[in-house]
Amino acid sequence: MIRTLLPSTLLLVSAALASAQETSPTHLDTTCVPCDDFYRFANGGWMTANPVPDDRASWSAYAEVNERTRETLRAKLWEAAESWESAATGSGERKLGLFFACCMDSERVEREGDEPLEALLSQVEMVRDTRTLAETFGSLHRIGVGVPFELGATSDPEDASMMIAELSQGGLTLPVSTWYLNEGEDFESLREEYLALVQRAFELLGHDAVEAGTKAVRVLELETLLARATMSREARRDPNRVTNRMTRAEVRAMTPSVDWAAYFESLGVPEPEEYNVAQPEFLTQVDHLLTDQAVAAWRSYLSWWLVRRASRFLDSHLAALDGDLRALWSGSVAPPPRIRMCESLADFALGETLGRQWAQASFPPAAKATAEEMVDNILAVFRDRIQELEWMSSATRQEALAKLRTMDVRIGYPDETFDHTALELHEEDSLLEMVADISRFRVDRDLSRIGRPDPDLWALNPQRLTGAYIPARNAIEYPAAKFQPPFFDANRDPAMNYGAIGATIAHEITHALDDQGRQYDAEGNLRDWWTDEDAAQFEAAASRLVEQFDDYVVLDSVRVNGTLTLGENIADLGGVTLAFHAWRRSLNGAEPDLIDGFTGEQRFFLAWAHNWRETIRPEELKTDVERDVHAPSYWRVNGPLSNLPEFAEAFGCRPDAPMVRRPDRRVRVW
Numbered sequence: 001m002i003r004t005l006l007p008s009t010l011l012l013v014s015a016a017l018a019s020a021q022e023t024s025p026t027h028l029d030t031t032c033v034p035c036d037d038f039y040r041f042a043n044g045g046w047m048t049a050n051p052v053p054d055d056r057a058s059w060s061a062y063a064e065v066n067e068r069t070r071e072t073l074r075a076k077l078w079e080a081a082e083s084w085e086s087a088a089t090g091s092g093e094r095k096l097g098l099f100f101a102c103c104m105d106s107e108r109v110e111r112e113g114d115e116p117l118e119a120l121l122s123q124v125e126m127v128r129d130t131r132t133l134a135e136t137f138g139s140l141h142r143i144g145v146g147v148p149f150e151l152g153a154t155s156d157p158e159d160a161s162m163m164i165a166e167l168s169q170g171g172l173t174l175p176v177s178t179w180y181l182n183e184g185e186d187f188e189s190l191r192e193e194y195l196a197l198v199q200r201a202f203e204l205l206g207h208d209a210v211e212a213g214t215k216a217v218r219v220l221e222l223e224t225l226l227a228r229a230t231m232s233r234e235a236r237r238d239p240n241r242v243t244n245r246m247t248r249a250e251v252r253a254m255t256p257s258v259d260w261a262a263y264f265e266s267l268g269v270p271e272p273e274e275y276n277v278a279q280p281e282f283l284t285q286v287d288h289l290l291t292d293q294a295v296a297a298w299r300s301y302l303s304w305w306l307v308r309r310a311s312r313f314l315d316s317h318l319a320a321l322d323g324d325l326r327a328l329w330s331g332s333v334a335p336p337p338r339i340r341m342c343e344s345l346a347d348f349a350l351g352e353t354l355g356r357q358w359a360q361a362s363f364p365p366a367a368k369a370t371a372e373e374m375v376d377n378i379l380a381v382f383r384d385r386i387q388e389l390e391w392m393s394s395a396t397r398q399e400a401l402a403k404l405r406t407m408d409v410r411i412g413y414p415d416e417t418f419d420h421t422a423l424e425l426h427e428e429d430s431l432l433e434m435v436a437d438i439s440r441f442r443v444d445r446d447l448s449r450i451g452r453p454d455p456d457l458w459a460l461n462p463q464r465l466t467g468a469y470i471p472a473r474n475a476i477e478y479p480a481a482k483f484q485p486p487f488f489d490a491n492r493d494p495a496m497n498y499g500a501i502g503a504t505i506a507h508e509i510t511h512a513l514d515d516q517g518r519q520y521d522a523e524g525n526l527r528d529w530w531t532d533e534d535a536a537q538f539e540a541a542a543s544r545l546v547e548q549f550d551d552y553v554v555l556d557s558v559r560v561n562g563t564l565t566l567g568e569n570i571a572d573l574g575g576v577t578l579a580f581h582a583w584r585r586s587l588n589g590a591e592p593d594l595i596d597g598f599t600g601e602q603r604f605f606l607a608w609a610h611n612w613r614e615t616i617r618p619e620e621l622k623t624d625v626e627r628d629v630h631a632p633s634y635w636r637v638n639g640p641l642s643n644l645p646e647f648a649e650a651f652g653c654r655p656d657a658p659m660v661r662r663p664d665r666r667v668r669v670w
């Protein structure tokens with residue numbers, strides 16, 4: 001079944017057919033051969049037509065759809081802002097309208113300057129000893145500022161039906177901990193720029209240059225010491241490395257300088273009996289630093305964190321800090337319009353309510369039915385392929401199949417409405433005070449779950465443009481927002497739906513059995529259910545995939561991190577494979593027509609590539625490579641496809657084409 005089309009004929013055929021939606025010839029770069037560089041072939045035209053906007057670090061299909069969703073939500077927000085006074089007291093409408101109107105009132109924000117920050121800063125200025133420090137950590141944690149460590153509620157790794165307190169590392173401004181430590185001109189100049197920015201922040205708060213300079217040096221020193229004890233992103237991906245159950249007494253013994261009683265009193269939460277301590281070494285380091293570092297250093301550090309986290313909600317001088325800070329690692333970008341921030345904040349405050357209304361109007365039951373049919377086909381194919389895996393023993397196979405059988409698949413939006421009653425906003429408050437109230441509402445709600453059964457709420461709001469696999473619940477969530485073109489269109493060619501949304505749903509499903517997910521059982525408990533031989537087989541395939549991705553050069557000397565991105569690469573490779581065969585299965589033996597000159601197989605792969613189309617600033621790309629567990633979009637397309645004989649066959653690629661790996665170098669996981 002080899003169907004070769006030369007690029008020149010593709011263009012002619014495509015142009016002749018007006019029905020094109022996503023295989024539109026303007027998206028393609030027909031000067032490029034599909035078998036040479038499929039990403040460029042599929043997306044080159046779109047990329048030329050879509051440079052990165054000035055106020056963004058990147059642009060993509062995801063950004064397009066996000067913007068489309070936001071526009072609908074924006075209309076809703078303006079409506080609420082105009083009529084909040086007449087909305088019922090305590091109603092979500094009223095809170096939403098009041099908050100959005102306050103956020104958009106830039107004149108008031110300018111008038112207030114840094115005044116709203118003063119009360120918070122004065123608490124930091126009162127810090128004298130380890131007790132007042134612990135109290136301040138507590139009050140900062142309540143407003144969502146997680147320094148120098150973080151506390152949250154998480155599923156108990158040993159009994160996933162219960163929630164447990166988790167202590168984890170935090171407190172670094174730069175997005176990658178090694179940036180504080182690495183040698184070399186690039187890192188030194190980055191740290192110098194960062195230092196200058198922190199100094200500027202203190203100057204804006206009224207300190208003279210010398211004083212501000214001293215404070216900035218202390219901040220960088222303290223963060224550098226925290227960075228030394230920070231666990232790498234690669235290590236954090238191993239659930240066993242971040243699982244350390246400890247009792248209250250053990251935590252207290254490990255960190256004698258942390259005044260836990262004062263901390264929890266200030267946080268307003270009872271001190272837990274048991275914890276999961278994700279990074280004990282980090283907490284030990286914090287404990288040392290509490291006595292090793294001068295109290296003045298801690299005051300400077302906490303003040304900086306307050307300014308940096310609050311600056312967006314203050315006057316334009318302070319707000320510019322936030323943009324300049326991000327520009328250090330995302331490339332120079334113009335400040336985004338104020339409305340975008342206010343939309344995000346309104347979403348943070350009342351996103352469940354906002355999203356529910358949106359999803360009820362935009363996610364028809366027919367879309368849900370189509371999606372569920374796709375999921376059924378994907379799961380059926382996944383089960384079949386696991387049955388046929390030669391290397392897997394029957395013991396491991398049974399557990400793997402049980403995980404698929406009991407998987408909770410959540411599509412669209414939850415049935416229950418969300419209760420925002422406890423969120424109180426006051427008209428006379430500044431924007432910063434309102435944001436602090438929203439954070440307190442969120443943090444209180446999260447921490448109130450410690451020691452209780454998991455309420456099993458959805459992790460993602462309906463307007464969130466992402467999917468997730470949640471190991472502790474053995475559940476995938478796929479919110480309504482993903483069901484929009486170019487990811488999904490109920491009226492278009494199913495091959496394209498399977499190639500885009502189908503492959504990303506399958507991606508989430510395979511996370512259940514990736515290098516992380518396979519360590520949890522069907523109940524969501526962290527338990528090793530693999531035989532040694534099966535685990536070795538899986539790891540052999542995984543390590544070959546690590547090598548493949550380690551080899552990809554992103555920019556000059558920057559390469560993809562195959563270890564950091566392993567779970568996502570397994571999911572992409574598995575996802576696109578499963579979705580392809582699920583689509584073939586859905587045909588029930590029928591052969592699809594040519595559309596726009598492309599076969600069904602070709603359209604499937606084009607949809608996968610369109611799904612990841614993106615333009616990105618080089619600075620942002622470099623940063624992503626270090627912090628993102630996903631490989632860059634370009635490699636998410638070309639990487640998996642180069643392993644797929646189905647792809648080579650669909651485009652009639654020669655065995656030595658760049659997009660085709662030699663059979664002995666291909667990786668197949670599922």
Ligand SMILES: [Zn+2]
Pocket residue numbers: 507508511568571
């Ligand atoms: Zn993923």
